[in-house]
Amino acid sequence: DTGVSQNPRHKITKRGQNVTFRCDPISEHNRLYWYRQTLGQGPEFLTYFQNEAQLEKSRLLSDRFSAERPKGSFSTLEIQRTEQGDSAMYLCASSLLGGGTDTQYFGPGTRLTVL
Amino acid sequence: GESVGLHLPTLSVQEGDNSIINCAYSNSASDYFIWYKQESGKGPQFIIDIRSNMDKRQGQRVTVLLNKTVKHLSLQIAATQPGDSAVYFCAETTMNRDDKIIFGKGTRLHILP
Numbered sequence: 001d002t003g004v005s006q007n008p009r010h011k012i013t014k015r016g017q018n019v020t021f022r023c024d025p026i027s028e029h030n031r032l033y034w035y036r037q038t039l040g041q042g043p044e045f046l047t048y049f050q051n052e053a054q055l056e057k058s059r060l061l062s063d064r065f066s067a068e069r070p071k072g073s074f075s076t077l078e079i080q081r082t083e084q085g086d087s088a089m090y091l092c093a094s095s096l097l098g099g100g101t102d103t104q105y106f107g108p109g110t111r112l113t114v115l
Numbered sequence: 116g117e118s119v120g121l122h123l124p125t126l127s128v129q130e131g132d133n134s135i136i137n138c139a140y141s142n143s144a145s146d147y148f149i150w151y152k153q154e155s156g157k158g159p160q161f162i163i164d165i166r167s168n169m170d171k172r173q174g175q176r177v178t179v180l181l182n183k184t185v186k187h188l189s190l191q192i193a194a195t196q197p198g199d200s201a202v203y204f205c206a207e208t209t210m211n212r213d214d215k216i217i218f219g220k221g222t223r224l225h226i227l228p
Contacts, residue, residue, distance in 0.1 A: 042221055088165075
């Protein structure tokens with residue numbers, strides 16, 4: 001257990017529905033990242049926050065995706081009008097900027113299945 | 116585009132032997148490299164890291180070697196155990212910039228009894 005938690009662990013939804021995932025980072029970590037991982041591939045960067053500011057978004061993050069970190073602690077990732085291609089593992093990671101390394105610690109992920 | 120790749124998708128090793136997993140990276144600007152282990156159904160787990168000003172770093176049963184000349188990274192696992200069975204990813208990033216990690220495709224380590 002890295003100290004990063006994600007909920008839910010699994011989500012099955014029908015195409016067109018909206019889903020929201022939550023990530024709770026390690027408490028003192030000021031950076032929070034979202035990645036997506038499909039079967040047999042490495043995780044791909046989606047977006048990241050430094051405190052409550054969203055500093056970068058990948059081209060993978062279409063307009064249907066939105067992420068927030070309102071108080072600089074937990075974060076949510078929402079996918080609107082889900083498509084079958086959104087089926088993947090969504091991973092959250094956190095790190096401490098200024099902590100000496102950039103080590104990112106990952107949560108267990110939320111596995112999304114879109115039917 | 117820039118990417119981190121691995122030479123072998125699957126590596127089978129006899130229990131007790133040493134394992135060597137290789138990785139090639141392409142971004143010359145990357146200055147921080149990490150090896151992650153991912154077991155089935157779990158998120159990537161940090162194993163060991165190395166900065167670009169080093170060429171070798173040792174941990175408990177693991178060693179990472181960095182050859183910047185040929186942009187090559189390797190992970191050595193000593194006395195491989197059944198619990199080492201997992202997919203191993205090398206990853207690269209640039210410290211104190213955007214810090215987004217670029218992962219390779221992974222190598223599955225299979226331990227033979």
